[in-house]
Amino acid sequence: MIEVIEVPTGPSLDDYATSMHLTDAVAELRSATESITPLFEGRTVWLVNSTARGGGVAEMLPRQMGIMEELGVRTRWAVMGTDRHELFHLTKRLHNLLHGMGEPCISDEDRNLYEEVSRELQADFEPMVGPEDILLIHDPQPAGLGALVKESLGIPAVWRCHIGLDDDVPATRAGWSLLEPYVSRYDRVIFSAEEYVPPFLSDRSGLVRPALDPFSDKNQYLTPQEIIDVLGRAGLAISPHPLLSPPFSRQVERLQPDGSFKPATTPDDLRILHRPMIMQISRWDRLKGWAPLMKGFELFKGELLRDVSPQDRRAIEQTGLLLVGPEPAAVQDDPEAVEVLDELCHQYRTLPPEVRKDVALLSLPMEDQEENARIVNALQSSVTVVVQNSVREGFGLTATEPMWKGTPVLVSNACGLRQQIRPGTDGDMIQDPQDPVQVARALGRAVCEPDRRATMARSAQRRVREEFLVFTQVAQELQILAQTLRAPLAR
Numbered sequence: 001m002i003e004v005i006e007v008p009t010g011p012s013l014d015d016y017a018t019s020m021h022l023t024d025a026v027a028e029l030r031s032a033t034e035s036i037t038p039l040f041e042g043r044t045v046w047l048v049n050s051t052a053r054g055g056g057v058a059e060m061l062p063r064q065m066g067i068m069e070e071l072g073v074r075t076r077w078a079v080m081g082t083d084r085h086e087l088f089h090l091t092k093r094l095h096n097l098l099h100g101m102g103e104p105c106i107s108d109e110d111r112n113l114y115e116e117v118s119r120e121l122q123a124d125f126e127p128m129v130g131p132e133d134i135l136l137i138h139d140p141q142p143a144g145l146g147a148l149v150k151e152s153l154g155i156p157a158v159w160r161c162h163i164g165l166d167d168d169v170p171a172t173r174a175g176w177s178l179l180e181p182y183v184s185r186y187d188r189v190i191f192s193a194e195e196y197v198p199p200f201l202s203d204r205s206g207l208v209r210p211a212l213d214p215f216s217d218k219n220q221y222l223t224p225q226e227i228i229d230v231l232g233r234a235g236l237a238i239s240p241h242p243l244l245s246p247p248f249s250r251q252v253e254r255l256q257p258d259g260s261f262k263p264a265t266t267p268d269d270l271r272i273l274h275r276p277m278i279m280q281i282s283r284w285d286r287l288k289g290w291a292p293l294m295k296g297f298e299l300f301k302g303e304l305l306r307d308v309s310p311q312d313r314r315a316i317e318q319t320g321l322l323l324v325g326p327e328p329a330a331v332q333d334d335p336e337a338v339e340v341l342d343e344l345c346h347q348y349r350t351l352p353p354e355v356r357k358d359v360a361l362l363s364l365p366m367e368d369q370e371e372n373a374r375i376v377n378a379l380q381s382s383v384t385v386v387v388q389n390s391v392r393e394g395f396g397l398t399a400t401e402p403m404w405k406g407t408p409v410l411v412s413n414a415c416g417l418r419q420q421i422r423p424g425t426d427g428d429m430i431q432d433p434q435d436p437v438q439v440a441r442a443l444g445r446a447v448c449e450p451d452r453r454a455t456m457a458r459s460a461q462r463r464v465r466e467e468f469l470v471f472t473q474v475a476q477e478l479q480i481l482a483q484t485l486r487a488p489l490a491r
Ligand code: UDP
Pocket: 054, 055, 056, 057, 059, 281, 282, 283, 324, 325, 326, 327, 364, 372, 373, 376, 394, 395, 396, 397, 398, 399, 401
């Protein structure tokens, strides 16, 4: 089935331009797109993906569409779904393969399943699409659907792939073997890094970096009072004073040593605003490097940092670790999440009690997107360091977001994170995210060198303003769509 999602109206370009450091970005977008927007008259740009919430793509689409609309480009957002849940197991496997992970094997059964579901979806989607429209398909799940509709209607289509590996290995070859018959029918393809482009697509590929919306609930500036208010309303902090607004509809939950989830202030307040706090927020996915991060924190608390000054020792002793992710049931196309969370629960429960008391696994309610975004914002704005210890990362908005807020980041050298952070300039980098000793050392520097981390955080913030805001992204995407309308390659 195909669900068309209504996109709420957001701030106008003039609203953005009132903000001192966004004035130039808006002006640049207007002048870069002025000559191409007339090409889109009488057409709709269809953006298609596989989930309306959870994950970086769903996060970015609405604002991007709002801005395109204001520039005079009509857009619609279609989300594919299917009752055949095995499809999402296959596409999850495919996602892992394109990141170079998993058994490099795609069977005839897999190919048939992908083809069949794509055809079922084609039957639903095709009647919605007009003869002058253009498709902008996101990620592998709907790539088959897009190719079939493109071919059947003879319309231009662009495929944007948000994942990839900067290497050619048996796993990536297996993944591409499933997708090649579909994605090679597109006129243009877009990747987040040049390193991700497979050779068979090199004649039609373009580069667009993911980006964030500086006015979104997740990325707008919060005053200290607003941060305290959100933490209180989400149940993340015990407030000594009455809250200004009622609690959120659902509260954050925290894993307990007995394996159950209880309110986040059980058994004690997390003291988020009152001690050095390290945090990773991501989906519950093994590729995010959760397990070595927790192990690294254990080493950081233990013997590895025995020979430090009394002041550093006090900082290390006080430091807490927050491992934060969405309620697993909420992310439809991520069937592994529950399993990964179970493994982490087990690791948490077997930590020495003196370390475990400083570690919290938090599950964020996902039902209300606005509340979720405000919680993520308050956390990213208030912790000492945000870590993104990914083994693989397509881009990693979870790093871009704290960078924008001026919060120091510590990231792995996964290709997507390398696109954003110049090591030692915008943040520190862990060369091998699977090595807990390296993680522990990097955590030590991050906690014990406050001046250095503040300098890098300022640089990171400037970098986001220059490279990774939604204005740059919309300009680049419209350029590629316009090129496709003028000169489709694969008709
Ligand atoms: N996210 C969220 N709530 C969570 C966990 C993640 O809103 O509990 C958001 C996060 O803030 C980011 C997106 O999901 O905007 C994840 O995007 P990213 O590019 O980092 O990774 P992906 O999930 O696409 O692999």
